[in-house]
Amino acid sequence: MQSGTFHTTYAADMALRPYWPQRLRIALVLVAVLVFPWFADRYWLSLANTIAIAAIGAIGLNILVGYTGQISIGQGGFLAVGAFSAGLMAARLDMPMWITVPIASLFTAVVGAFFGLPSLRLKGLYLAIATLAAQEIITWVLTHGKLLGIGESLSIPRETSNIFGISMTAIGNPDFAFYWVTVGSLILTVLFVSNLFRSRVGRAFVAIRDQDIAAQVIGVDLFRYKLLAFATSSFFAGLAGALTAHYRGIISWERFTIDTSILYLAMIIIGGLGSVSGSIYGAAFITLLPALLSNLARLLSGAVPQINSYLPYMQQGAFGLAIILFLIFEPEGIVKMWRNVKDYFRLWPFSY
């Protein structure tokens, strides 16, 4: 009997998913993802879309915070840049989604790199405050939107939500149609980012996180790679923002405040810092927690009629409680819990 896994070839050692249960799980998840929309109603589809978009944004933030160690509380601002640049292109120039989304993501990457400039000199909490400035500056530009000709909100024409001229609504209701776009984007994001950290660039990011001085000594150009981390991270924030704009059809700055930035930080902390799948778990957890709590309360309200008046406070309490509990019991997040389960079986019966 084999307790633990031992690679006997270099190919196995380098593989992204070396174990057969992992490959089986990927296959199962893919099947579930493909089957889900045919059975789910619009409510669950819209939740799935919200999760997929949030997961893309969370993965983006994780590149910066979890992998490169640069704390950012400006994610909401970068989401806004993506959303409004895509929205303005669609609303003013009638550009279709398949053009606006990539351009908006690239533009956000440039903006992100710009706001990443202070990272050369600033570290830790000081950098966090610098990114807070980015958040506030972007929100200010949007609320004083006369500069850009935006009113209180920006409507994106439904016609612009097409892919190569094929309207999104041609294959069903918007929630169903966007499911393929959001989940497709998420899969591409996961593929890209998982492989990024097997590359030279990704390893440089991790080296900077672990010990920036040591990284510089072994020849990592700190400034270049930090900016690259900001740009890559913001690219995915922009992607998430642009998808939000097209999916919701209307956006306002209220959606991208500092609260949003904090929520994204909560997602990656709960899900697992420095983990792609952790970002997805975190996004799902943060999105589903209020929804499940309110559904639970609705079920209970038949038996306990007064629960509705307490529910709002319980939801806020439960949210805070969840974060505290994660920090106490599993600081490494949901992904570590899952890893513990896997390790138990892999190492059985000699787990020490």
Next chain:
Amino acid sequence: MGNDQRRFGMLALLLALALALAACGQPAPGTGGTTGATPAPSGEPIKIGAIFDLTGATADVGTPYSKGQIAYIEWRNANGGVAGRPLQLISQDYAYEVPRAEELYTQFVTQDGVVVFSGWGTGDTEALKGRISEDQIPFISASYSAELADPARTPFNFLVAPTYSDQMIIAMKWALEDWKAKGNADAPKFAYLFNDSPFGRSPLADGTAFAQASGVETPLEVPSPRGATDLTPQLTQIRDFGANYVFMQNVSTPAALALKNAKSLGLDIQFVCLNWCANELLIKLAGADAEGVVGAIPFDPAAEGAKVALEYAREKSIDYGGADSTFVQGWTAMSILVKGIEKTLADGKELTGENVRNTLQTMGEIDTGGVTQPIVFTETDHAGAKSLRMFRVENGKWVAITDFISAR
């Protein structure tokens, strides 16, 4: 050992949660009390969706408004329902967060199949307007943004009070009269102190256009940040500008804070509240500092039609924090939505969103018992009310000081 501790911790937590749940489960006061001989409604319930702000940025007025809406449904059901069918209100708190509003709206419309919807904020109602039109759900929001009044663009949104723009223009009309009555020959100076949100900004452009057309210098725009605990800097800015009238488009709590700060600064400025800060909460929070404040109140709690609501609240001891006008506002808004449903059923039409919309558009004057002027929706205009009266706080009470004024 570590594992045991962890297990114990989780158990303790579960226990705590269970206790919390149990504590919340105090037996409800006897609901469903049918009064007199009215038969309890039977048959398929009519589903009405609603989102309320009970914990968010506007919860101070959101809570009494929600109580008014819930109370109306209960009162209606206790009196036989609509056409013998009970009303079922499916509602939830959304904490003034747009994404949460979208999620709940989708759930109530697609899963529960609500026929009509009662909304709350400007940001979320505007975010939902596309969906509302696609889903054909008649929607009465507590936002009176002029953006929502044109049926050509938002065919299913209905406004039961004068738009924020109209409220601002009416308030300015009053201010111009007042300025003249005080014997001034020159033009007064105006400023806005507003909630830093789509709700706060909604009336500014139209108000400024009106002010300029009336020969008033462009009003100063001063946003009041969310969660501010001191508005002295904002008020200093207004004082330095030399404003004579400050129009407040905000909810009661920050508005009361502004009044208190203004008092300590010793400002000699007339404050004018639009709908959401002109209520009893403002007086409760600002106390004597609220004296002399003028407000645009579209829903008059002293009217004959409001008595039913206030008496029902007293009878059921519903605690809405003393905000009579806001409670009545929630009650009245819901009653208009339900009257649309009632007339649709009375006409023998199927209960669909489209039919309720058409009924509301064609049913002519909707009487609210003097709480508002009769509400009229047409196919080209969904701003049902055009005029309101200005009130002033005198001896701790809102007293009407004008007749009905309209914006045009």
